[in-house]
Amino acid sequence: MKIGILGSGEVGFRLAEGLSRHGHEVMLGSRNPEQERIQKWSESSGVKTGSLSQTSEFGELIILATAWSGTENAIQLAGPKNFAGKVVIDVTNPLAPGPDGPKLAIGHTDSGGEQVQRWLPDAKVVKCFSIVAAKLMIDPELPGGPPDMLYCGNDEGAKRTVEELLRSVGWGTIDLGGIESSRYLEPMAMAWIVHGIRTNTWTHAFKLLKG
Numbered sequence: 502m503k504i505g506i507l508g509s510g511e512v513g514f515r516l517a518e519g520l521s522r523h524g525h526e527v528m529l530g531s532r533n534p535e536q537e538r539i540q541k542w543s544e545s546s547g548v549k550t551g552s553l554s555q556t557s558e559f560g561e562l563i564i565l566a567t568a569w570s571g572t573e574n575a576i577q578l579a580g581p582k583n584f585a586g587k588v589v590i591d592v593t594n595p596l597a598p599g600p601d602g603p604k605l606a607i608g609h610t611d612s613g614g615e616q617v618q619r620w621l622p623d624a625k626v627v628k629c630f631s632i633v634a635a636k637l638m639i640d641p642e643l644p645g646g647p648p649d650m651l652y653c654g655n656d657e658g659a660k661r662t663v664e665e666l667l668r669s670v671g672w673g674t675i676d677l678g679g680i681e682s683s684r685y686l687e688p689m690a691m692a693w694i695v696h697g698i699r700t701n702t703w704t705h706a707f708k709l710l711k712g
Contacts, residue, residue: 505530505560507553507575508567509539512592512635516564517548519639523670530556532578557583562662563624564590569597569606569613576620585623588659591683592630593617594690602698605691614653614683627654627663628683632690634703640671641706648706649673651689653682675709 502525506513509531521527527548531539534550543550557563557579567575572593576584595613597606607613614628629652630638641648650672654660664674677686689707697703 502526503559503561504528504564505556505558505562506564506566507556507579508565508592509534509536509550510566510568512630512638513564513566514542514546515635516566516592516630516638518546519670521546521548523639528556528559530554530579532575553579554583560587562588562590562666564592564630565617566592569593569595572613572617573620576617581621581623584621587624588656588662589617589621589624589626590630590663591617591626591628594631594687596691596694603691603694605687608684608688610684612681612683612687614680614686618655618680625654625656625659626680627652627656627659628680628686629663629667631686632693633706634697637704637706638670642671643704643706645708647671647673648708649675651675651677651686651707651709653677653680653686655680673708 504520504525504527506517507530513529517527517529529550530553591614593613595607596603618626650667667674
């Protein structure tokens with residue numbers, strides 16, 4: 502599958518490397534793909550890079566892996582028309598800085614996932630990969646066995662595509678329904694972050710135990 506990843510931070514790099522390793526044709530998009538650090542990464546990883554618009558046009562499936570503060574702008578630079586009809590995996594979390602660490606900027610009656618769907622009304626947005634560290638997003642290996650990835654979105658076909666992708670890279674899957682369930686996944690990400698800050702460990706993940 503051709504996968505376009507928007508965002509050139511650790512999350513974008515890790516997803517691009519891992520999905521490329523699993524046989525997907527990947528392009529990573531950045532506002533400035535000619536940056537030295539991005540070019541060095543491209544040379545070492547073998548993953549091609551491009552502008553945000555080139556990457557969104559390239560991808561059959563698009564992953565949004567930007568910092569929340571720049572997400573809407575990145576979508577505009579990428580060209581909303583390039584997302585039309587495509588599955589878009591929203592990895593973002595709407596975080597804002599606080600005196601004691603990050604906090605949610607949106608909650609209760611709205612979510613980042615719902616905002617992304619409103620910004621991209623013709624795309625099929627699925628909130629996913631937002632509750633775990635970048636290093637565990639592909640092929641997570643933990644002593645307690647494969648963890649579970651919770652995800653949500655309005656389009657059932659898009660969710661099946663994401664489910665298949667998740668299972669192919671080592672995840673159990675839990676479908677939480679429509680995109681409004683991002684209201685619960687984003688606070689869940691905050692629980693993951695708070696535990697990481699308190700323990701200074703970042704290799705934890707969630708698993709749903711069924712009786």
